[in-house]
Amino acid sequence: MSMVRTYNFNPGPAALPLEVLEQAKEELVEYEGRGMSITEMSHRSPVYERVHEETQELLRELLQLPSTYRVLLMGGGASAQFALLPMNFLTPDRAGAYVLTGSFSEKAYEEARTVGTAVAVASTKLQQWACLPQPEDIVVPPDAAYVHLTTNNTIEGSQFTAFPETGEVPLIGDMTSDLLSRDIELSPFSMMYAGAQKNLGPAGVTVVLLREELLEQASEQIPAILRYKTFAANNSLYNTPPVHAVYMMRLVLQWAKRQGGVAALEQRNREKARRIYEVIDGSGGFYQGVIETPYRSMMNITWRMASEELEQRFVAESEQHGFDGLAGHRSVGGLRASAYNAVPLAACEALADFMRAFQERHG
Incomplete structure (x- = not known):
């Protein structure tokens, strides 16, 4: 029986390539x-x-x-x-x-x-x-x-x-x-x-x-x-x-x-981050980016929501939908998606879709 892989956005230890594992x-x-x-x-x-x-x-x-x-x-x-x-x-x-x-x-x-x-x-x-x-x-x-x-x-x-x-x-x-x-x-x-x-x-x-x-x-x-x-x-x-x-x-x-080296990884990483930041920026304030736009990381994407209760609900529902690691660091709270090299584009696309659906349910 084939295993269903979790969408792993943990900040470290982080996702490793499946073929490596x-x-x-x-x-x-x-x-x-x-x-x-x-x-x-x-x-x-x-x-x-x-x-x-x-x-x-x-x-x-x-x-x-x-x-x-x-x-x-x-x-x-x-x-x-x-x-x-x-x-x-x-x-x-x-x-x-x-x-x-x-x-x-x-x-x-x-x-x-x-x-x-x-x-x-x-x-x-x-x-x-x-x-x-x-x-x-x-x-x-x-x-x-x-x-x-x-x-x-x-x-x-x-x-x-x-x-x-x-x-x-x-x-x-x-x-x-x-x-x-x-x-x-x-x-x-x-x-x-x-x-x-x-x-x-x-x-x-x-x-x-x-x-x-x-x-x-x-x-x-x-x-x-x-x-x-x-x-x-x-x-x-x-x-x-x-x-x-x-x-x-x-x-x-x-x-x-084999992926094409750093240049290819960077191109993929920019696209992964873009998918998630687009949802944040297009949410009308439902999702609020933590970092000013010119300084945003494409590795660690952070955002807040209107209340800690709503953020906790987001994390709980995300886990029910196959995501892991989206809670922000315990010292700052909020939400964070760590989209390191081994996180596939499909995982970021799935997260973007989930974020839109969550806003529709709770916005």
Whole structure:
């Protein structure tokens, strides 16, 4: 009997391509005729090392990443990077400069303050995160250790399309919820990081892309397991990596390549987001977008309704119609549809139809 797939709009862990799940299912018990699962194999084995290398190579290829960047595969999620970044690069005489545009950028800033000095060089908190600062309005202290920003705000639903000029100060981006979803000019960034559980694979592995010249500046006065230099020197095999998560990420990257790469994924993602935003904008205020139009994310689409009671009814009815993950983050409420790479266009079309029908019933 065939399984009916849920329309999965969860924000992370998020939807994975069905064909990837099917392949992983086929290979779970025995991998490449080895008599065991890859989850059981030594991370020092040639079989896993090949998976490890191919994952990095695919990521380089899809992102067109120059050889001047190192690719690190780490654990701990993006939240661990909130701490590792300042631990590796803050010094007593240099502060980290943070652009605050949502909950996760604020968490990164607060974490840095536990390590050393951090300053907010721009913030839209007073605007309730409904907009983003203009790049030219972000004034960077010339002696800053780095500038940190979040390219896509998962909770609030906003997304940068242009980035500040930071001169000699390294620009660092938390790209957890939009890496591989669109063509981002990566050259302004000295470092980027992303938890995999949005567009890259399952939870458990975090990608760090780091320029060689910035890596040279990383601290060696912290425990070895916390140093970027340790992971770079050992090809991210200093300790046991999240083997199965890396294997799954390789499958997702292979799938992304078969789809036509980042350009094709971006085109599809824009169309998916357009279908939902059209319903919001055409609802006469029944659905109210959270983010000002120029700053809207195509990954995380957020909206409110006239009352929390109506929003709760929307979520309950959506679940009865085969949808999951449409409740907003617990810290802000409202509604959110996370339309990551693996969410098919058909799911977004179905959501748009459901939203129109819900308005007809309750408007």
